[in-house]
Amino acid sequence: LRRAAGQGWLVPYVSEHSDAVAGNLKDAGDFWIGTWYDPVVFCINRDYMQRNARLPLGWRDLSEAKGMRIGITDFLAADSSANLYFFLIAQFGEQGTLDLLKKIHPNVVQYAKYLSTPVRMAGMGEVDLTVAVQSEVLRYIDDGYPLKIIQPEEGTAYTLIGTGILLHAPHGEQARKFADWLLTDEALLVLQSNKFYFVPTNPATLAYKRLAVRNPVLFNQLVDFPKEKRQELLDRWVKQVRLASDSN
Known part of the structure; x- marks a missing residue:
């Protein structure tokens, strides 16, 4: 969406719903709007x-945790997992990120191939x-697994899902109505009824x-x-990191 906006493929649009979205979750010129996001x-x-009073509250804490069994999806296996790695690099620098992951690596029980596998392992x-x-x-959690969420205090990576309206779109008005509908509770209800639990960017929704x-x-x-x-x-x-002393 950023590239499309930069190359002039999109037209700006604003509505009551999109105006409520935070500035870091939409284009500064309103050429695209984030609808939902999924944080790590x-x-x-x-x-x-x-059993443990001291829990990791952030990435630094996690790298210093002793004796903790950790599960994570392999960065090569899923875009969302690779996205975390790239966000860490953007935030802490490449060497800082590699140093952090080297400290975490000895505690990693498994680098899973699917996003759901580590969560199931924690639940079991x-x-x-x-x-x-x-x-x-x-x-x-909705299926009854005994799990709790901690949001990393230094910040975290996220996948943002968004929408934009193409320039000269033949059904531009319908596209605007649909884009606006994606920011409503009705759209979130459709997602949740199909077990997609994304965070809405519109803070005015009941969801x-x-x-x-949150x-x-x-x-x-x-x-x-x-890409390269x-x-x-x-x-x-x-x-x-992964193969330096690999036994996982």
């Missing part, structure tokens, strides 16, 4: 919480903590007000690495 969180097994007590997208955690966990601190450094750079960064993680 720490997912803690409840039994582990009851196979790991103590999972780094996961919030929507997956909420889905398992937003009823969220048990207002996460989002990283303010945007990810804007080209992303692969280069992933390769360095594999060599310096």
